[in-house]
Amino acid sequence: MIDSRAIIDPSAKLADDVEVGPWSIVGPDVEIGAGTVIGPHVVVNGPTRIGQNNRIFQFASVGEECQDKKYAGEPTTLVIGDNNVIREGVTIHRGTVQDNGETIVGSHNLFMANAHVAHDCVIGDNVIMANNVAVAGHVHVGDWAILGGFTAVHQFCHIGSHVMCGAGTVVLKDIPDFVMATGNPAKPHGINGEGLKRRGFSPDAVRMIKRAYKAIYRQGLTVTQALDVLQEMQQGTPEIAPLIKSLQASSRGIIR
Numbered sequence: 001m002i003d004s005r006a007i008i009d010p011s012a013k014l015a016d017d018v019e020v021g022p023w024s025i026v027g028p029d030v031e032i033g034a035g036t037v038i039g040p041h042v043v044v045n046g047p048t049r050i051g052q053n054n055r056i057f058q059f060a061s062v063g064e065e066c067q068d069k070k071y072a073g074e075p076t077t078l079v080i081g082d083n084n085v086i087r088e089g090v091t092i093h094r095g096t097v098q099d100n101g102e103t104i105v106g107s108h109n110l111f112m113a114n115a116h117v118a119h120d121c122v123i124g125d126n127v128i129m130a131n132n133v134a135v136a137g138h139v140h141v142g143d144w145a146i147l148g149g150f151t152a153v154h155q156f157c158h159i160g161s162h163v164m165c166g167a168g169t170v171v172l173k174d175i176p177d178f179v180m181a182t183g184n185p186a187k188p189h190g191i192n193g194e195g196l197k198r199r200g201f202s203p204d205a206v207r208m209i210k211r212a213y214k215a216i217y218r219q220g221l222t223v224t225q226a227l228d229v230l231q232e233m234q235q236g237t238p239e240i241a242p243l244i245k246s247l248q249a250s251s252r253g254i255i256r
Helices: 193-198 203-217 223-233 238-249
Strands: 030-032 048-050 061-064 077-080 091-093 102-105 179-182 187-191
Touching (some): 048 061, 193 203, 223 238
Parallel strands (some): 030 048, 048 077
Antiparallel strands (some): 179 187
16 A cells, blocks of 8 residues: 555556555655565665565665765665565665665665665675664675674675674674674674574584684684684584685675
């Protein structure tokens, strides 16, 4: 149902069962998939593609032009997957031509009130961003990451899968997969062992990931030296492969 007080651009493409609340605006070049519910006072600008069964709460701004001063009105995009919950006051901006021209949000994510996802970010699946999280441009966030309230992430940082950041964390460098971090600037505090157990990692896999963490952070090794150790450990523990990949892909350096 589309409320009579909503404003829908004639060029927008909405599935038949999409709901749009009063005083919401859906602009041109917007596509919204089946089962998605848009609350009151929401603004969705395009080019934006929103998948199925998303719920967007009041006062959210989705697909707006980015805040990068280099942006000059180019037709960049925002792509959002399925089954996301976007709470009150959340802002998610489109990309820039300085990157791939696209901000990407996966599926099954929860963006709590007033969270911000800037231009050119790539957000995986099953991510939780708590209230007032601010993610700067070009940031990548891996699957199952949890960012506590008021976490701030510097541009171009990569946050690995299954990472957990405590409230108020300031991320200035990359965080490898599985690591828990907190502080300003962020410091490592072990692995997210409880989260891994909840997601079906075996006790042996968790134990080996802990050993890998110690090689990176507790043995005085450089990242290159730690990678050599992890390559050997990977032989019997395939779960370490994503951790190795996250270290190899780091261009900003990792938190220490």
